[in-house]
Amino acid sequence: MKKYAVIGNPISQSLSPFIHQQFAKQTGIELSYEALNRDCATQIHLIQTLTQLFNEDYSGLNITLPYKVWAFNIIQEKNGLSTRAAQSGAINTLTFINQETWLGDNTDGVGLVRDLTNNLAWPIKDINILVLGAGGAARGAIFALAQEKPSCIHILNRDSLKAETLAKIFAEESCEIKSITPPFTLNYQLIINATSGSLWQQLPTTIQYVDAKNAYCYDMVYKASPTVFSAWATEKQAKSTSDGFGMLVEQAAESFLKWHQVMPNTHPIIHQLRCNL
Ligand code: NDP
Numbered sequence: 001m002k003k004y005a006v007i008g009n010p011i012s013q014s015l016s017p018f019i020h021q022q023f024a025k026q027t028g029i030e031l032s033y034e035a036l037n038r039d040c041a042t043q044i045h046l047i048q049t050l051t052q053l054f055n056e057d058y059s060g061l062n063i064t065l066p067y068k069v070w071a072f073n074i075i076q077e078k079n080g081l082s083t084r085a086a087q088s089g090a091i092n093t094l095t096f097i098n099q100e101t102w103l104g105d106n107t108d109g110v111g112l113v114r115d116l117t118n119n120l121a122w123p124i125k126d127i128n129i130l131v132l133g134a135g136g137a138a139r140g141a142i143f144a145l146a147q148e149k150p151s152c153i154h155i156l157n158r159d160s161l162k163a164e165t166l167a168k169i170f171a172e173e174s175c176e177i178k179s180i181t182p183p184f185t186l187n188y189q190l191i192i193n194a195t196s197g198s199l200w201q202q203l204p205t206t207i208q209y210v211d212a213k214n215a216y217c218y219d220m221v222y223k224a225s226p227t228v229f230s231a232w233a234t235e236k237q238a239k240s241t242s243d244g245f246g247m248l249v250e251q252a253a254e255s256f257l258k259w260h261q262v263m264p265n266t267h268p269i270i271h272q273l274r275c276n277l
Contacts, residue, residue, distance in 0.1 A: 003057055004033045004259065007049070008064035011037040015273065016062055019252045022272065023264035031260075043070040050074065054096050060259045061094045062252075068092055068136055075104030084109060087169075088140035093255040105258055108137060109144025111251025112192075112220070112244075117148075119246045119270065122216045124148040128186055131155050132204045133194035134162040134179075137220055141194055142170055142177060152176040154186070158195075158205050182209035191233070193219040198227035212236035220244040224277040246270055 006016040012035070020033040036053075040046040046067055053061060063071040068090035075081055075091055080103045085091050088106035095103040116122045129150045131138050134157035142153055152175055157163035163179035170177040191212060195204045198221035204210075217233035222245040226234070230241040249266045257263045 001030045001032055002059040002259075004031055004060050004062075005036045005053070005058060006033075006062035006064055007036045007038045007053070008067060009037055009039050011035045011064070014064065015248065016064075016252060018273070019249055019269055020256060022269045023253065023256045026264050026268075027260070027262045029260050029262065038067075040067065040070070043073060046070045047074055050094070050102075054099070054102075059096060060255075061096075062255055063092055063094055071104060075102055078102055080104050082106070084140075084143060087143040088136070089169075090136040090140060092251065093258055095259060105255075106140050107251040107254035107258070108247070109140040109142075110254050111247045111249075112141050112218075113144045113148060114250040114254075114266075115242070115244075115246030116190075116218065119250070119267070120216075120240070120242055122190065122218075122240065124150050124190065126151050127189040129153045129190045129192065130188035130210065131192045131194055132206060132210070133157055133196075134159070134166045135194065135196070138192075138194035139166055139169070141192060141220075142166070143173075145192075146170060146173040146175055146177060150175050150190075152178075152186075154178055154180045154184070154188070156180055156182075156204075156206050156209070182206070184209070187211065188215055190216045191218070191238075193217070193221070193227075193229045196221065198223070198229050201228045203228055203232055207232065212238040214239050217241045218244070220247060222248060245273065249273065 014035045071091040082105040085106040091104040093105040155163040167179040212233045217238040219227045219229040222243040
């Protein structure tokens with residue numbers, strides 16, 4: 001039986017073991033999938049941890065906070081990055097082929113796009129998109145969103161320098177991707193909250209400049225009750241709101257596809273998770 005795990009710190013809250021085990025049951029694939037808490041103080045310590053897990057016969061790992069960028073650096077040195085991982089600057093899926101070959105991928109962006117298009121049936125093509133936040137999740141999202149040919153993607157971050165740096169990375173993309181600072185006048189049809197604010201019940205500090213009326217509003221954070229951002233958007237008469245639950249399950253499905261060459265049906269798992277909450 002092949003062995004998989006998610007590593008991070010903290011990890012007890014992770015839903016990945018449940019999701020992957022449900023996918024395995026659905027597709028009839030035998031596997032084990034655990035959540036491993038690993039406390040790595042440095043990138044070197046993370047390399048040692050990954051090597052140990054490879055030696056313990058793990059076939060693949062999901063990498064979560066706070067190790068996504070260190071894992072990216074490690075796999076970059078091994079020349080094992082997928083295009084979307086290279087563009088995202090972070091890794092959430094690692095596949096061990098052999099001692100020399102470790103492949104790194106980032107499935108967060110495609111997970112977001114699948115949730116928006118397949119599950120929510122929201123538009124992306126030819127619309128104006130505003131991304132709040134400029135961290136790792138925003139970076140993965142922007143690359144994946146740009147492939148769907150929106151009119152523009154504008155980035156608004158508390159630290160505007162970070163947003164500018166991020167926009168420069170995507171200067172070659174076909175749609176306009178730029179960092180913005182208030183005041184701005186363009187209307188956005190899709191607003192994505194890629195900040196971590198909702199984890200702590202905080203609206204992005206830039207929210208006062210954002211007009212959610214008639215916009216689709218997506219929060220990457222997920223909670224049992226509407227996030228503070230979703231509640232704000234509803235109050236501001238957004239067209240529709242969603243949290244990041246679907247993204248979580250869709251990014252896991254893409255990792256599963258990568259490892260097992262089978263795409264699971266995500267709808268029953270999303271439904272089951274929401275009911276369990
Ligand atoms: P990072 O720590 O890399 O970035 C956090 C971002 O949030 C930064 O841009 C930071 O701004 C901004 N921020 C935090 N608090 C506030 C605030 N109160 N007001 C304004 N901006 C704020 O995190 P990630 O990018 O990796 O993750 C972001 C969120 O996305 C997390 O909550 C994570 O849980 C979620 N996520 C969800 C996924 C899913 O599957 N649903 C997948 C991946 C991530 P500044 O730069 O100014 O500090």
